[in-house]
Amino acid sequence: MSDISTDAVFENARSRLLGLAYRILGSRADAEDAVQDTYLKWQGADHAAIEGADAWLTTACTRRCIDLLRSAHRSRTEYVGSWLPEPVLTPDEDTPEVQLSLSSSLTTAFLLLLERLTPKERAAYLLHEIFDMPYGDVATTLDMQEPACRKLVSRAKSRVDAAQVRHVTPASAQRRLLAAFQSAIASGNPAALAGLLSQQVELSADGGGKVSALAHVLHGESDVLSFISKDLHQYWSDYEWDFAGINGGGGIVLRKEGQASVVVSFSYDADGLANGIYIVRNPDKLARLDGTLVA
Template sequence: MDTATVARFEASRNRLASLAYRLLGSAADAEDTVQDAFLRWQAADREYVEVPEAWLTKIVTNLALDRLRSAKVRRERAVGAWMPEPLLDGDPMLGPADTVEQRESVTLAVLTLMERLSPVERAAYVLREAFAYSHAEIAEILGITESGSQQHTHRARRRIAAAGNGTDIDHASARRIVEAFVDAASSGRTERLVALLTDDATGISDGAGLAEKLIRYSTPERIASAARAGFKPSPAKRRFAGGSPSIHAVVINGCPAMLVTLDDRVVGVVILEIRDDKITGVRSIAAPDRLGRLTEEWQRQEHDVPLIESW
């Protein structure tokens, strides 16, 4: 390919990666999907491609749907150990964030709920809500009718509506929320943590990738107990982490979060989902294969002063 043709693809890369990430919930899979699309672009008879952006959108969408439908992916996600891959605020893969719908479509809560949708419902929802495609355009991309696009989008929107946190979080707000959580968890008093949580709060942890299934906490009291135990330093925990990490307040997928780092490497993240100024969900992720891109973006960005310099 000549330089101009490569540049045409590269100009769309971030948008395509954002689309693939929303469909797949995995940055690694999104990157692989975009690379596969580049190979298709390379092999295509581009003389007959009237609108490259539309052509590439269709290719990436359908490559992502093929991945979602694959038996391997279905098995991996069915065993109960799958979680969306977290992304740091400012990561271009998060894509458009001008509207409430765009921001909420990339939260971990919505990405998790989208697992309950069929691949076509998921694609119709993402194309409509996050990228503002018309139903006619969605129909052409997915090979369905316009009325089919409307129906799929309506069903997806209805199922996902409960996940919207309705709160826009900036870095200052995130820091205040995370500081309150860290202070309460470090105090050793579970009642302080329970007071920060909604009555229907839930918690989920990937067990640092060591458990076969995700660990779930269904009450504020259980979440508080787990957080209190997790925030209590010990030699064993420091050995597992490889040293004494720092804890930073950040924004992850539009939500306040605490980032645990060691030697500029992310070793864990706790994401807090907010509703009506209280915490409705706590997601803990420490499996190394879910933190690779997070570490890359963290190393590229300037850092605030940590909440805890050495834990």
């Protein structure tokens, strides 16, 4: 391969690698680092000896992500307050195919569930269940025997299925929730929002110790509605509101002077009621929000 052709091969794979790395790591910044490290390794590789470029790149990127994930786990145990994945903009398209592929594997709730898996469980599940990689190829990527790889995926799949975080909520239900959420904060009256929340709804806020945020997770409809109608009604009165595709679903970006200051995303139960509200205020996690979309 010439230098131009090898660069072209990598650029063709970049979007897929970024999507894989983000899902493994839950961080856009770390995902971009993993993809860049993969590029540097690709530049120094013996391309004549590589039979399948896509498989080679996927393996290199996955292994780098696992290394980064192990390091990230140590830092996340010392994180100030609630840790939430770095939010990303996603295509805001209203087709079942796009919603299914994005919403089921990019939602905040799904990424938080992946945090409970081991690094290899997480990678194996994503490679096989989301990126449709055959078990044999997944095993090679993770440097393990195929039977062990199958058990790894099965164990991870059982935990994901039990949590019910991969269903798709209709766009119409998401739009009703977004409108009611904004109305509750603007007016201080949560009546319309109350009927759209699960009784077990939880609200988490991530300030990372950089800005003020809830130090603990709020549990239950009553406490969540009180916080929204009282505290957020006061705190968010002067923000500019933008509705956008966030992590595969309808979300909100709150800005001051055009700069993203808050991102809100939601999760839903099987009945279409919101059971999770996720607020990211950590400025480090909002720095790349307006960059390229993640798919």
